[in-house]
Amino acid sequence: MPNATRNPPETGGGIDFGAALPGASGNETAAGRERIAVRNLNFYYGSHQVLFEVQETVHEHEILALIGPSGCGKSTFLRCLNRMNDTIPGSRLEGEVALDGRNIYGPGVDVIALRRRVGMIFQRSNPFPFTIAANVAYGLKVNGLARRRSEFEAVIERSLRAAGLWDEVKDRLDKPALSLSGGQQQRLCIARALAVEPEILLMDEPASALDPITTTRIEELAIELKARYSIVIVTHNLQQAARISDRTSFFLMGRVVETDATRKLFTNPSRQETEDYITGRFG
Amino acid sequence: MLFRKLMAALASIVAIVLLILVGFLAIYAWPAIRFNGLHFLVKNNWSLGFLYSDPILRHGQQVMPGAHYGILFLIAGTLLSTAIAVLLAVPIGVGAALFLAEGVPALLRPWLSFFIELLAAIPSVVYGLWGLVVVIPFLGHHVFPAMQKWLGFIPFFRGPAGSGYGLLTSGLVLTLMIVPLITATLRDALVSQQSHLRDAALALGASRYEALWTVQLPGVRRVLIGSSILATGRALGETMAVLMVSGNALNVMPNNIYTTISTMASFIVSQLDSALTDPTGMAVKSLAEVALVLCLISIVVNSLARVLLLYQDRMTFGVI
Ligand SMILES: Nc1ncnc2c1ncn2[C@@H]1O[C@H](COP(=O)(O)OP(=O)(O)OP(=O)(O)O)[C@@H](O)[C@H]1O
Ligand SMILES: [Mg+2]
Numbered sequence: 001m002p003n004a005t006r007n008p009p010e011t012g013g014g015i016d017f018g019a020a021l022p023g024a025s026g027n028e029t030a031a032g033r034e035r036i037a038v039r040n041l042n043f044y045y046g047s048h049q050v051l052f053e054v055q056e057t058v059h060e061h062e063i064l065a066l067i068g069p070s071g072c073g074k075s076t077f078l079r080c081l082n083r084m085n086d087t088i089p090g091s092r093l094e095g096e097v098a099l100d101g102r103n104i105y106g107p108g109v110d111v112i113a114l115r116r117r118v119g120m121i122f123q124r125s126n127p128f129p130f131t132i133a134a135n136v137a138y139g140l141k142v143n144g145l146a147r148r149r150s151e152f153e154a155v156i157e158r159s160l161r162a163a164g165l166w167d168e169v170k171d172r173l174d175k176p177a178l179s180l181s182g183g184q185q186q187r188l189c190i191a192r193a194l195a196v197e198p199e200i201l202l203m204d205e206p207a208s209a210l211d212p213i214t215t216t217r218i219e220e221l222a223i224e225l226k227a228r229y230s231i232v233i234v235t236h237n238l239q240q241a242a243r244i245s246d247r248t249s250f251f252l253m254g255r256v257v258e259t260d261a262t263r264k265l266f267t268n269p270s271r272q273e274t275e276d277y278i279t280g281r282f283g
Numbered sequence: 284m285l286f287r288k289l290m291a292a293l294a295s296i297v298a299i300v301l302l303i304l305v306g307f308l309a310i311y312a313w314p315a316i317r318f319n320g321l322h323f324l325v326k327n328n329w330s331l332g333f334l335y336s337d338p339i340l341r342h343g344q345q346v347m348p349g350a351h352y353g354i355l356f357l358i359a360g361t362l363l364s365t366a367i368a369v370l371l372a373v374p375i376g377v378g379a380a381l382f383l384a385e386g387v388p389a390l391l392r393p394w395l396s397f398f399i400e401l402l403a404a405i406p407s408v409v410y411g412l413w414g415l416v417v418v419i420p421f422l423g424h425h426v427f428p429a430m431q432k433w434l435g436f437i438p439f440f441r442g443p444a445g446s447g448y449g450l451l452t453s454g455l456v457l458t459l460m461i462v463p464l465i466t467a468t469l470r471d472a473l474v475s476q477q478s479h480l481r482d483a484a485l486a487l488g489a490s491r492y493e494a495l496w497t498v499q500l501p502g503v504r505r506v507l508i509g510s511s512i513l514a515t516g517r518a519l520g521e522t523m524a525v526l527m528v529s530g531n532a533l534n535v536m537p538n539n540i541y542t543t544i545s546t547m548a549s550f551i552v553s554q555l556d557s558a559l560t561d562p563t564g565m566a567v568k569s570l571a572e573v574a575l576v577l578c579l580i581s582i583v584v585n586s587l588a589r590v591l592l593l594y595q596d597r598m599t600f601g602v603i
Contacts, residue, residue: 084482084485084486087481087482087485089389112488112489113488115487115488116487116488120482122482122483124479126480127483128484138484138489138497139487142484142487142489142493143487192487193486196487196488
């Protein structure tokens, strides 16, 4: 992918993953360029306000983890970043979400182009009921990014390799995607998202329905992908947040309690609520 | 264990009932099958013969003199009117289902869906009567003459346009009857499909329309195929509505889209009375043979659709 050559990784990425678990957050001082800036975000489902004055930034080549108790608005926040909430009738948003300095809720924004730049992986893997290859090709096809068969094939292979799935499926690309295992399906969804070359990846509890080994696989993948993308990941698994993220944001009842370097937040949080949460006193 | 056995027993009962039905029909119609031979399927000469003379012996069977039973025109009328109905109803039904599932304001949706279900529940004789009173005068006076004039260059649309009774009218009334079937089933499937496929498509940069067309609809294609089979079955077997608008043609092949026709199901009903006056019973047995052929056609159509269902998993979505 072009981004890879343009932006060499600043840290070792996933290579030394096994050796230093919290070490994945060795990035805390060397934060890259700011990609997403969220200011004073309020979000409502009808009259029910779900997000309150949220401030957040996402930098280049970082993994930002969102943690917090169920129902605190993490998914809602994530979906604000690629305007997926637009499809929910009666929802309303105030404030600003800027991608590279431009408000994505401003006038004249091309939502389709936005969603191509800001890809999303869902909690429940959701492959299309097509073949494996057709799943990966989908984004290329609807966006008219490829024409010839050879172009499709190149992107399919590259994306499946990047998602660590190529070796397992290369002989059965024409088989139904739904014949894959749960973990394979989720990695297929990642490959599908990578195929359109997004710049930022949003992951909403991508491993919550998967077994530990597959979870590890997806965590490794996230760290590898960080070299080329910015990643925002929602997780219920605090160890997971600690293992893979550079910075962590703690959400509580629709507010960001604190955002800090992961190591700092998990060892020495500034706020009492955060400490209560990460020490398991509630949530 | 017990449950599985019970289910297996129930499933086999259904199969057995079907076998018994077709079996008895076949046994009853057997003399007619022997008497008519292949003639039955390839000739257009249904005639009960001279009912007031004495029966004669032909091919070892007691029949009335001059009796022939050839029903090619019935097969043609049935298949053509059903084909028109299904070809029109599938796209209309799909469009209506998509509209109901996605395009209608949420407040209106339950009402419209309720009306569609109501339409699906209306007895067919009501459709027939409505076709007779409203559709036929309108088509016969306004639409068919215009079609003959403007579409006459297409072979099957060339005149004479007739009175309004006939093939196209039957097809249209059948369409109206089966559209609600397809719409109601497909809408339920689309609504219960939940949003995860749509979300996946949107997140990849598809527009709402593209998501609908490329992902959500293919996601319910099993239901679409299934409901189309049911609809085809209903159109093939529809009796009263067709009887009232088809014009009840006898022994003529439809040669344009306006000609009067008869279908197998409506023919059985309309001929039963006179067939019962045949002292040899051959006429009724031949009607039973018509029913048997109708059954076989339905079975063939269903089997073809099964094959389609088997292959639909191979769907590849365009290029790759
Ligand atoms: N489509 C919707 N319509 C109305 N309310 C919604 C909708 N989606 C979420 N909510 C409400 O918004 C609040 C936040 O939900 P959200 O899904 O963002 O929480 P979450 O932090 O992701 O929770 P979890 O960890 O359980 O996934 C909840 O109170 C939820 O009931
Ligand atoms: Mg959530």
